[in-house]
Every structure is written in structure tokens, then in C-alpha cells.
Amino acid sequence: MSSLFSVITPVYNPPQYAFEKCVETVLAQEFKDWEWCLVDDCSTAPWIKTRLNELQALDQRIKVYFRSENGGIVAASNDAISLASGEFVVLLDNDDELHLDALKEVATCIDANPSADYIYSDEDKITEDGKHFDEFVKPNWSPERFLSQNYCSHLSVIRTTLVNQVGRFRNGFDGAQDYDLFLRITEQTKNIVHIPKVLYHWRAVPGSTASANNAKLYAYSAAAKAVDEHLKRRRINAEVSFDEALSLVRVKRRVIAQPKVSIIIPTCGTRKSIFGVDTCLVVNAVESIERKSSYTNFEIIVVVDKGTPQQVITDLETVCPDRLKIIDYDKPFNFSDKCNIGVVNSDAPLVLMLNDDTEVISHDWLETMVGHIADDDVAMVGPLLLFEDGRIQSAGHSNTHSLHNFCAGSSNKDFGHFRMLKLAREVSGLTGACALIKRDVYFEVGGMSEVFPLAFNDCDIAFKFLEHGYRIIWTPNARLFHFESATRPEHVKPSEVKLIMSRWGRKINNDEYCKIH
Amino acid sequence: MDDDQAVSDDLSSSDLKPELELLRTKLQIAEQKIMQLELSLLQSRDFSIGTAAEIGEMRVRHFQTKDQLKDANVHIKNHLTHIKRLEEAMVELNRVSALHRARLAELDRVYNSASWKIGRFVMIPVRVLRKIIN
Numbered sequence: 023m024s025s026l027f028s029v030i031t032p033v034y035n036p037p038q039y040a041f042e043k044c045v046e047t048v049l050a051q052e053f054k055d056w057e058w059c060l061v062d063d064c065s066t067a068p069w070i071k072t073r074l075n076e077l078q079a080l081d082q083r084i085k086v087y088f089r090s091e092n093g094g095i096v097a098a099s100n101d102a103i104s105l106a107s108g109e110f111v112v113l114l115d116n117d118d119e120l121h122l123d124a125l126k127e128v129a130t131c132i133d134a135n136p137s138a139d140y141i142y143s144d145e146d147k148i149t150e151d152g153k154h155f156d157e158f159v160k161p162n163w164s165p166e167r168f169l170s171q172n173y174c175s176h177l178s179v180i181r182t183t184l185v186n187q188v189g190r191f192r193n194g195f196d197g198a199q200d201y202d203l204f205l206r207i208t209e210q211t212k213n214i215v216h217i218p219k220v221l222y223h224w225r226a227v228p229g230s231t232a233s234a235n236n237a238k239l240y241a242y243s244a245a246a247k248a249v250d251e252h253l254k255r256r257r258i259n260a261e262v263s264f265d266e267a268l269s270l271v272r273v274k275r276r277v278i279a280q281p282k283v284s285i286i287i288p289t290c291g292t293r294k295s296i297f298g299v300d301t302c303l304v305v306n307a308v309e310s311i312e313r314k315s316s317y318t319n320f321e322i323i324v325v326v327d328k329g330t331p332q333q334v335i336t337d338l339e340t341v342c343p344d345r346l347k348i349i350d351y352d353k354p355f356n357f358s359d360k361c362n363i364g365v366v367n368s369d370a371p372l373v374l375m376l377n378d379d380t381e382v383i384s385h386d387w388l389e390t391m392v393g394h395i396a397d398d399d400v401a402m403v404g405p406l407l408l409f410e411d412g413r414i415q416s417a418g419h420s421n422t423h424s425l426h427n428f429c430a431g432s433s434n435k436d437f438g439h440f441r442m443l444k445l446a447r448e449v450s451g452l453t454g455a456c457a458l459i460k461r462d463v464y465f466e467v468g469g470m471s472e473v474f475p476l477a478f479n480d481c482d483i484a485f486k487f488l489e490h491g492y493r494i495i496w497t498p499n500a501r502l503f504h505f506e507s508a509t510r511p512e513h514v515k516p517s518e519v520k521l522i523m524s525r526w527g528r529k530i531n532n533d534e535y536c537k538i539h
Numbered sequence: 540m541d542d543d544q545a546v547s548d549d550l551s552s553s554d555l556k557p558e559l560e561l562l563r564t565k566l567q568i569a570e571q572k573i574m575q576l577e578l579s580l581l582q583s584r585d586f587s588i589g590t591a592a593e594i595g596e597m598r599v600r601h602f603q604t605k606d607q608l609k610d611a612n613v614h615i616k617n618h619l620t621h622i623k624r625l626e627e628a629m630v631e632l633n634r635v636s637a638l639h640r641a642r643l644a645e646l647d648r649v650y651n652s653a654s655w656k657i658g659r660f661v662m663i664p665v666r667v668l669r670k671i672i673n
Contacts, residue, residue: 366577465577468584486588525592528599 027056028108032098033116034063040117053125057083059105063098096191112179117225124221139181139211142174143221161535163214170270170445172201177222197241202248275393280319286364289378290327291334304378309341317388321345325360328352358470358479377455379505387500391458394495401463401492404452405500415504418496419451421533446497448535454480477514478522485526
């Protein structure tokens with residue numbers, strides 16, 4: 023009877039102490055239903071052959087194959103897969119360590135998710151003297167983030183039939199061969215499960231990608247190539263490059279046909295000092311959109327409260343003479359209702375909720391967001407919002423511990439946990455200060471809830487999108503200023519907290535995509 | 540003939556103008572109505588989705604409460620078992636204690652008996668001699 027797991031390990035001149043630690047952690051696995059497929063890729067260190075033969079004699083679950091010539095990691099890994107008879111392959115490098123419960127945890131996960139095809143876990147790094155550091159707290163399956171970084175990486179466990187179906191590892195992707203394999207796997211299945219536990223310890227030895235990202239720059243070139251081919255297979259028109267400084271793949275989607283965007287701005291004509299100048303917020307926002315946006319197919323719908331000075335309307339018509347709609351609003355303040363009125367006055371397929379206390383920074387902000395929303399299952403896209411002093415105001419929402427703007431107050435230069443402030447990624451919510459939404463999906467979920475007139479309306483609509491199976495994307499590549507608190511009180515009422523908890527309490531402190539505070 | 544046609548066009552155009560205005564007004568009213576209906580649709584959908592979310596939340600809390608109840612029952616059961624063990628130990632303790640008391644009473648009875656007292660009296664010289672020797 024075949025094992026549940028086939029651990030796959032290509033071997034090529036590992037440091038002896040690291041290999042022995044690796045062996046220890048496999049042999050000491052709590053879960054016993056495994057086999058270990060080791061393929062030596064013509065190592066030059068003489069101890070390796072002896073040791074591998076010893077291991078094979080030691081435990082009948084260990085299979086060893088010696089290649090007749092050095093073929094590189096792809097060939098060796100594929101030979102190891104050829105030896106595998108288990109239901110799932112477990113990828114393990116010859117100098118890394120498994121957590122002693124790793125296979126047990128994965129087996130438990132498979133029991134709970136019998137249709138799982140690909141399972142990945144959190145990981146950390148381990149020094150030569152066994153000190154653990156750099157714990158990577160990963161999100162649940164995040165396809166957008168996966169385009170920028172191979173965050174799944176270790177530990178990865180994949181259904182063997184699927185690995186064979188996609189053609190195993192491919193030549194030409196050395197250094198990113200696993201990334202290329204995972205990308206092809208994710209094209210075939212949506213049954214991808216994350217185990218939020220550190221089950222893999224990546225040895226940081228000099229020259230390994232764990233210790234120095236620069237040591238394997240060639241790997242990033244292969245990673246960009248893997249992503250490029252993946253996007254081509256998915257028929258996504260995008261420009262792919264890699265950012266050496268951040269060790270990230272950059273994907274810039276090309277927006278060929280510009281769908282119309284209705285930018286909806288609720289306002290009461292508030293004035294505030296911005297950069298030391300007394301400014302009418304909404305006029306400043308509209309002026310910045312007109313002046314800076316390279317995207318051309320948009321209209322601006324301003325929903326104005328009764329009592330807004332006529333001068334504000336006149337100024338708006340001056341800065342935006344051709345594509346401005348003014349909608350009067352004469353009910354008591356309700357941000358959600360104002361947004362809904364803006365949306366029903368729009369005939370565009372995309373609507374963008376925008377606070378009047380914002381100002382465009384990046385000229386390609388709209389096309390960047392429109393590019394992301396083109397995916398069928400994406401409902402909402404938001405940008406990076408900065409305070410007046412350049413610190414981060416919002417990098418998406420986080421529901422860990424409480425509902426809040428992720429990394430609010432951090433420096434714009436911060437990379438965030440594993441560079442999450444520098445890449446487009448799935449989030450559990452976005453601030454309503456700037457959010458691009460598909461109009462039909464907005465209608466599908468009932469728009470902004472009027473029971474939240476002031477606070478949490480953005481959290482609520484985000485939860486509704488998630489509940490309906492949509493993804494929400496945050497991107498740092500579209501940037502705006504958000505001069506927050508100029509138009510709303512800072513504190514939320516207990517009744518609002520009670521209301522949001524009564525609807526979505528189960529989702530709070532249970533963020534799928536941002537498990538760090 | 541051309542002049543007649545021009546006059547006729549003017550007439551028809553001026554005749555249609557009020558009708559066109561009327562239609563425009565009706566269209567505007569219809570558009571307003573559509574928007575009102577769309578707003579009502581949004582509200583209705585939000586209400587139903589919000590209610591479903593609240594029910595979902597209640598269900599989660601219900602299951603959490605059930606789990607807590609289950610845990611509490613296990614806890615209570617463990618406590619009851621512990622109490623039962625304590626009670627059994629107590630009964631055993633009482634039994635041993637009663638036995639102990641009975642033996643003490645028996646000892647007292649022996650010490651107070653005439654034969655014990657006579658025996659002690661008879662043995663006095665022996666005890667004195669033992670003290671001298673030691």
C-alpha cells in the first residue's frame with residue numbers, strides 16, 4: 023500500500039551538519055506514513071554516497087537514486103518525483119528542517135479538507151547553529167500576492183497526480199522552478215489550503231536564498247519569467263519585471279479598453295488647511311483628478327449636502343467643466359446613502375468611492391486599479407493612502423485584534439512584514455475613502471448599508487463582497503493623499519461597534535489575509 | 540410646392556415641440572423613478588444580506604455556546620466524579636476513624652480493668668529492677 027506522503031529531496035553537496043539535521047527531522051516525524059525519495063545529483067563530497075546508502079539500509083521507507091551525471095535541481099527533483107508512490111509530494115531541500123509535527127499537521131489538514139490539492143504552511147529561517155528567526159506569517163491563499171512573491175514556498179505539499187498532470191518541474195526556471203510549478207498547479211485547482219503554523223525551517227547558509235536574496239539574483243529573473251508565462255496562459259495582458267531591491271516580481275496590467283469610471287465624491291464643501299494653504303477639499307480633490315490622471319474615460323459625480331456654498335459648485339464647474347455631475351442631497355448626513363445615490367446616478371461599469379479630503383499623487387492611479395478589477399472575481403480595489411506628512415494612512419484594512427487601517431502611521435518607506443506594503447495583495451477590506459468597485463457587484467450586495475451612516479460602512483461592504491466569494495485587492499502602486507479626519511469625527515459610537523459585531527463578529531480577529539497586527 | 544413643404548415642416552416642428560417637452564419631462568420623471576427603485580433595491584438587498592449575516596453570526600455564537608456548554612458539561616462531569624471520589628474517600632475515612640475510635644475505647648477499657656491494674660501492681664518490682672540495671 024502506498025504512503026500518504028512522498029518527501030522529495032534532491033541532494034547536491036549540502037553541508038554535512040545541515041544534512042544530518044534534515045535527516046533527523048524526517049526520521050523523527052510524529053506521523054509515520056511517509057516515504058523519502060532522495061536523489062543525489064552527482065555530489066562531489068565523498069561522504070554523501072556512503073551516508074545515502076546507510077540511510078537506505080536503515081529504513082525501508084527511504085528510497086535513494088544516484089544520478090549518473092549532474093543535471094541540476096530540476097532534473098534531480100523530477101527524478102525524485104519518479105520514485106514517489108505517495109498520494110502527496112512534500113518538497114524538502116537537503117539542508118532544511120521539518121517541524122517534528124509537520125507531516126502530522128498536514129495529514130490532519132487533509133482529513134479536514136479531503137479535496138485539498140495544494141497545502142502550504144508558515145515557515146521560518148534557521149541559522150547554522152539552530153537559532154530560529156524571520157517567521158513568515160502567511161495569508162490564506164492570495165493569488166494576487168502570489169504574482170509578486172512565491173510566498174507559499176515552504177512547506178509545500180502537492181497532490182502527486184496534479185504534479186504529474188502539469189508536467190513536474192520545468193527546465194529553464196532554475197532557482198524559481200518551484201514557483202513555476204506552483205503557478206502551474208494553481209491554474210489547475212482552487213483547492214489550496216494554508217496551515218497557519220511554522221512547519222518548515224529554512225536553513226540560512228551562506229549562498230542560499232534564505233540568507234541573502236542577492237545571492238541568487240538569477241532566481242528572480244526565472245521568477246519573472248514564470249509569472250510572465252503564467253499570465254500569458256491566463257490571457258492577462260501585463261508587463262512583468264522584477265524589482266531587485268525588493269526581491270519582488272512587478273506585474274503591471276495593461277488596460278487597453280478603458281471602461282468608464284464614475285468617481286463619486288460626497289461632500290459638504292468643507293475647507294481645511296492643506297500643506298499650509300486654506301483649501302476647499304472637494305475642489306482640491308477634483309482638480310487633482312483632472313490635472314494628474316492619465317486615465318481619460320471617467321466622470322465625476324459630486325453629491326453635495328444642502329447648504330454647501332454656491333462658490334464651491336462654481337469652482338467645481340470651473341476645474342471640471344466637461345464631465346461633472348452635481349447631485350443635491352438634502353437628507354441628514356449619511357455617507358452610505360450619499361454613495362448609493364451617486365451610484366444610481368452613474369451608468370458606468372465601474373464606480374469609485376472617493377472622499378473629498380483626498381488628492382491624487384500617482385498619475386496612473388486609475389489604470390492601476392482598473393487593471394486589478396478586470397479579474398472576474400475581484401469586486402473592489404483600493405490604493406495606498408498617505409497622510410499629509412507622507413506617513414501611511416491606509417494600506418488596506420486589517421481585522422486582526424480589531425478593525426483598523428493596516429500600518430496606519432508607518433513610514434511610507436517601510437516594507438512591512440515580508441514586503442507586504444510593497445506588493446499588490448488580497449485584503450479583507452479597504453477604507454471607503456478611495457475604493458474602485460464594479461457597479462454590478464455593488465448592486466449584487468446591496469451597496470453601502472445605510473444602517474452605517476458614518477463608520478464601518480466600508481468594512482460592512484467589504485465583508486459582503488467576501489461573503490459572496492469576491493476578492494478585494496489593495497495596491498501600493500496607486501497612491502493618493504488622504505487628509506483624514508477633516509470631514510468626520512474620529513471616534514466611533516458603541517452602537518456602531520455593536521451593529522458591525524452583530525453582522526460580522528465572526529470575521530473580526532479572524533483576518534484571512536493579514537494575520538499580523 | 541417647395542414653399543408648401545417648408546411651411547408644413549415648420550408647422551409639424553412647432554406642433555411637436557410641446558409634445559417633445561412633455562416626453563422629456565416624462566423621461567426625467569421615469570429616470571427619477573428608476574433611481575428611486577434602484578435605491579430601494581439596494582436597501583432591500585442590504586437588508587436581506589445584513590439579516591443573513593446576523594443569522595450567520597447568531598449561528599456561530601450558537602455553536603460557540605453549544606461548544607462552551609459541552610465543555611462546561613464535561614467540566615461538571617469531571618467535578619462530579621471528583622466529588623464522588625472525595626465522598627468515597629470520606630466514607631472510608633469515617634470507617635477507619637470509627638475503627639480507630641473503637642480500638643481506642645477498647646484500649647481505655649483494658650487500661651481501666653482490674654486485671655490490668657493488678658498486673659501493673661504485681662510488675663512494679665520488675666520495673667524497678669529493670670531501671671536499676673539499665
